Amino acid sequence: MALTGIQIFKLLPKTNCKKCGFPTCLAFAMKLAQGGVELSACPDVSEEAKKTLGEASAPPIRTFDLGTGEKAVKIGGETVLFRHEKKFVNPCALALNVKDSLSDGELAEKASEVASSEIDRVGQKLRVDAVCVEYASGDAARYEAAVRLVAEKAPEAAVILNCKDAAAAGAAVKAVEGRKPLLYGADDGNAEAMAAVAKAHGVPLVACAEGPGALSALTEKIRGLGVEDIVLDSGAKTAKEIIEHNTQIRRSALKKNFKPLGYPVINSVLRDDPLFEASVASVAIAKYASIVILGSIEKWKNLALFTLRQNLYTDPQVPMQVEQKIYEIGEPGADAPLMITTNFSLTYFIVSGEIENSRVPARLAVMDCEGLSVLTAWAAGKFTAAKIAQFIKESGVENRISHKELILPGQVAILSGALEDKLEGWKITVGPREANAIPTFLKNRA
Amino acid sequence: MSYVIPKESYTGKVLSFDFGKDDRAVTVGGENTLPFLSFEGQQPSRPVIACEIQDCPPDDWPDTVKEAYKDVSGDPVAWARHCQDVLNAKAIALRLLSTHPDRDDRSAEDAAGTVRDVLAAVDVPLVILGSNHIEKDSTVLVAAAEAASGYNCIIGKAQEGNYKTIVAAALAHNHKLIAMSELDINLAKQLNILITQMGFSKEKLITDPMCSALGYGLEYTYSVMERIRLAALAQNDPTMQPPILGDVGMYVWKIKETVAPEADVPEWGTLRERGIAWEAITATAMLLAGTNLLIMRHPAAIETVEKTIDELV
Known part of the structure; x- marks a missing residue:
């Protein structure tokens, strides 16, 4: 069983000599208990403590x-x-x-x-x-x-x-x-x-x-x-x-x-x-x-x-991200609709899946928002009108399409006015709030 | 140090129900352990695979799986018979896709007719699925439930936006019910509670926490299912104890890995095997996470997963 910081502390020299880089032996013991430091950082530890701590601090699977x-x-x-x-x-x-x-x-x-x-x-x-x-x-x-x-x-x-x-x-x-x-x-x-x-x-x-x-x-x-x-x-x-x-x-x-x-x-x-x-x-x-x-x-x-x-083996605490780029779904022509979303992988999988389901070829602009979903990214200031405008301009998508219309997720309809200001000459259309409404939305446009 | 088998004993148990009629009825659920750990508990019923068919030709399915049904898929009755008699399917899942407003927008009465025809043609238990259109399903599934009255089917999917009418229909015609939510254990729990508050027994429910394909969010489904199962067993949470459904085929047979020809992506290998492996591995992962009932498409993938289940039970 892993030892607690206090149990480890009892085995240390208790001199507070600071040679380990920590201000006190107790602070060192606490860090050691979390696995944040090696016992060898203490130069004065006794042989007995080494043996006891070595066995207890070894990771459970080698x-x-x-x-x-x-x-x-x-x-x-x-x-x-x-x-x-x-x-x-x-x-x-x-x-x-x-x-x-x-x-x-x-x-x-x-x-x-x-x-x-x-x-x-x-x-x-x-x-x-x-x-x-x-x-x-x-x-x-x-x-x-x-x-x-x-x-x-x-x-x-x-x-x-x-x-x-x-x-x-x-x-x-x-x-x-x-x-x-x-x-x-x-x-x-x-x-x-x-x-x-x-x-x-x-x-x-x-x-x-x-x-x-x-x-x-x-x-x-x-x-x-x-x-x-x-x-x-x-x-x-x-x-x-x-x-x-x-x-x-x-x-x-x-x-x-x-x-x-x-x-x-x-x-x-x-x-x-x-x-x-x-x-x-x-x-x-x-x-x-x-x-x-x-x-x-x-x-x-x-x-x-x-x-x-x-x-x-993906870290469940770190959102999985997909690459920032313009994804082509189906075989979109120059007049195919252009939609935008964030790069949280689940958002991407669901949105692209629904575009596939619609069988309407389209481009999906996936913007790097550090793996956050649309609403979270907007709330965190990563999916803003200015950043979207910059991404669309720098993506070069303008050269590949014959229109200037961007379909925005319904969840962030609030951005449409500001985005029309930042993206001069573009028409901003508010799309569905939920991905499952995309097929109907795209078909009704076609 | 001497070795002692580290067993867990759980206070909770997964609920079980049967569906279908007479000697062809099958039972799902009932285990009091995590999947396949016989050294510490019982898993009385083997996971079931329902073979998926639909009420209109599968134009949107990739060639690999379309090819497998090319002689029968023009007619749901012939297709259902093929699954039962040739593929020895233990259950069939009939998806009433043609009722979707973006497909043929066929009426609820038409769908009820298809359900009657299929039920008359086969003996194996039937899962009856709508087109996953919230509004339309609430009329289609009501008509389908009535048409299947007395056949002890599983109908679904009831979702937050349409569960009331579907629950009432399942209750009136004595069917089992799929409760579907989107990849969130709390939403799954909440929907199960809402449904049981209408007087529908939790012992007739099956939870669909939403499937996802290998490479396309599989890990989310996997972990949500594991957490549901742990809540059922370790925390003895009655709202999380219904068995779990994995609707695998529809998520797998549309992604690039099951569609892209080898000529386009030579490093991915042959298309046919790739697609079949994709469905089989997605399904196997779902079983390990706790799925009791799988809905699958390709006969070779189903056969492979059945062989794996043979080794697991």
Whole structure:
């Protein structure tokens, strides 16, 4: 359990020496309790206090990098069970599974698919983050060669080594040591040998057991062997096992502060039917996986899974914004109506959806109001006549249309007079107050 | 440290009702746990998927899903039979879209005729939906409720602006009712209260907090549904205990990802699979957030989600 500021204060030197940068030990203790500062900022803290505080202040789910370099992804570090409570922190990594028994040509092709999987969606670059090489050949030399090849063809992806043979795994780790591969993994039979490999090369290790109970015993054993960066595989195969195990693991870590399960989770969702696999993968993405292993990464599937991951890992407290620009809906001609709204994503989705429903091609000017809805943006002084006029002038939309009429949301009808003053020569029309009246409104004009 | 399964026990429970007739009736709701967590509670009824049809040709549906019904979609009766007999749909959702003033503005009497024809042609339970035009729905759904009297259907959607007449019709003809509000837990709660204050039993209600497509506000629907379900279970709030509806198809099959050809966006992959995946994943996310009844369009998406439900229950 996390300690309170007062409990922490009791363990500090109480000298008020200010070396930590805070005026008093109590102030430092309070900040420490909120997680706003590291204990190491206190130079005089006792060994005993360090031990007690270190254990209590460790985050409930450990965080570390999967892979290396710019495209390494942070996994773990989650703090809630439901995204409306607080943001889900580190979006789960997606990995493509490949077997070392494939031909070199097939391996290279699959690795290249991973390397070229990046897509831009609403301003974020999204990609398949990792490639998981499965030891299916039973031939250690073949495994090492396959791992080398895949790592070379997917030079920025994280590498996961799915191999329970410690000797073969050891050789493969060595071959791609600079990429800090995730070793997958240790079970009851090979824990000592696998932990030794992980420790020797400083790489994270997956603990594999049947169910969260057995898994917690195994992670304690592995941690005792000196490996700290651990990933959990509870043996979940079906969608039900995934949701149940992952829920139990996250609840144990967050609500019981049960350290043996305070690690990120890996789920494999391989299915023969790629569509079905996508649906099961979405169960893992929504329900607490930190790494999801896929059997195929078709472009349509990537787009859908990336989008789900992006949606669910959005900060619920920060309004989602869309890019400020003139959006064309349908195929608007020069005489098509021009409407304006703010860049709160939900406002944009609803307004553009209703314009689509009207089947009247139109332009929608979406203005940056820091993600506020129309009425809120108006109240906050971000959606004013002067700012709208400036945006319309600078957007250059005038050159693309044959009229000078702007349709204003009905909620801000009050702006129409001022806007006609600021936008010389323009006619300002007041549109509907609610988006669901847009189709009727647009059709009646046509 | 030894591991103890971290179970939650809730004081509240999701209400349940059945709709449809005789041995084809299906039950929705009834769980006393968050979705699919059998280790701590019961979820006695499996989520239900109703296959969506409409009373006019689906001209505005994208090709991928229009193609799936091209031989039957000219006639709602043939379409309904196809869903029941060929696709083995467990329920059908009939949308009376042609009554919308911007479509064909067909009369409430015409709509009632379509409802009678469809009910006579199939045995599976029916969800009867208006065209989502506040004023028109309040006459269309009244006529439809009367036409379906005795069939124990779900009718909707009753919204803040038109619920009174629709509630009265559902009450008079003994149907279940969809209460729809726009993406706000407080609005959902308020509408449920207003409806029950008219003497309509909360045990015959289903809440539609408004669906949204993957990539187009899905996270809002997801969180509103999760909060409704937590209010029902953990806070034992009776006004939040009706089961939840997810009207997925109509939100998915209009967005760019289900319409744009691969030639325009090669990085998005094949259009057919993309559209089907979009509907299936949106629906799967809704199930995880607490949806009990889904309305969907594409047969392949429905089949995929049914397979996922097979694994989840």
